[in-house]
Amino acid sequence: MGNTNTNSNKDHIDVAVVGAGILGLAHAFAAVKRGLRVVVFERSSTPIGASIRNFGMGLVTGQPPGIMLGLAKQSRALWLHLAQRANFSARESGTLLFARTAAEHAVLEEFMIVRARQHGYDASLLEGAQLDTLYGGRFRHHRSALHGTQDLQLYSREAVPALVCYLQSQGVQFHFNTLVREARDGHLSTTAGEFRAERTIVCSGHDYQTLFADKLGEMNLKVCRLQMLRAAPKERLPLTHAVLTGLSCTHYGAFSDLPSAAGVNAEIEAQYPVLNRHGIHLLVSPTPYQELIIGDSHYYGVDAPPFNNEEIDQLMIGLAEETLGVKLNVLERWQGVYGSKGPGPFSATTVDGKTTVVLMHTGIGMSVGLALGERVIGALLDGAKLPDPAVDKN
Secondary structure (H helix, E strand, O other), X not given: OOOOOOHHHHOOOOEEEEOOOHHHHHHHHHHHOOOOOEEEEOOOOOOOOOOOOOOXXXXXXXXXXXXXXXXXXXHHHHHHHHHHHHOOOEEOOOEEEEEOOHHHHHHHHHHHHHHHHHHOOOEEEEOHHHHHOHHHHOOOOOOEEEEEOOOEEXXXXXXXXXXXXXXXXXXXXXXXXXXXXXXXXXXXXXXXXXXXXXXXXXXXXXXXXXXXXXXXXXXXXXXXXXXXXXXXXXXXXXXXXXEEXXXXXXXXXXXXXXXXXXXXXXXXXXXXXXXXHHOOOOEEEEOOOOOEEEEOOOEEEOOOOOOOOHHHHHHHHHHHHHHHOOOEEEEEEEEEEXXXXXXXXXXXXXXXXXXXXXXXXXXXXXXXXXXXXXXXXXXXXXXXXXXXXXXXXX
């Protein structure tokens, strides 16, 4: 995927997108399907950031009521639409969130009785015989399981490049290995030359320095660094669901503000304070190749330290082996890094009459990014207000 830099390409650009992560690709897709001429600039030779280092989760069940749940549901439909056309895997088995203790089970019960009914989450609580027969009884050592049936699994390292190829087939031009030095009032100064666009959308991830450092600095943004692994079970485990545990009830907004979640927080702090210290909660996502992506931990700071902590990896491996009932062979280890700690879960900020910066401030870009791109492009074309998690209800 080399540069296609000719003078004719520069003559007219309707929408220039800076960044080929999932948020940038979402805006490119939303624009090109409206018949607009779209050009995407990406500093690396292929997307290598947060969008391919993640679990590939299109998580609907974990999103809090309101705009984030609405974005996740809309993104799910867009992922399924694109998976058919771009030929990548989008598994619809859903998630299993296992309650291992009475405190964790209480959160799942409260979620089903109160939140699922009020806000239309598509989920069911598996107990007794339903849990015992799941995967031939492999998970009967748990108390219960919440089955989130709307959640998707996407193998990011294949889905994102496939999406790039599909967008190219639809007429989107990509300038890889190209740094955008400046973007103001429709003018882009890049290492591939000078460009003009009717609109510029900057989706720069956790790079807060290259473009608009002054404006982004006002938000006091941070980065989140994760430790993650890819592993193979040492015995046959035909897992098709993504797996979480009650630890996630303290992490995801669909559960974390329920009164019963305080009991899980207290339990973790009393029995496993090391998990809180490293921000660990278990998430296991099966790949299309009978492997498992496992994580994760959370470190927040201005920069992401490059040094992995082996204690964290061993804690996550132990949690995964205990939850799945199988020993694991680690194949890969890596760091994920994403933008975090902003004014809300995302922001869409007007810089000037032709320039908008759209950033995620939490690690759910795969879950909500496609719909966010759709809404931002729609708002810009209609002259409407940009999406704002502080005021939008759905």
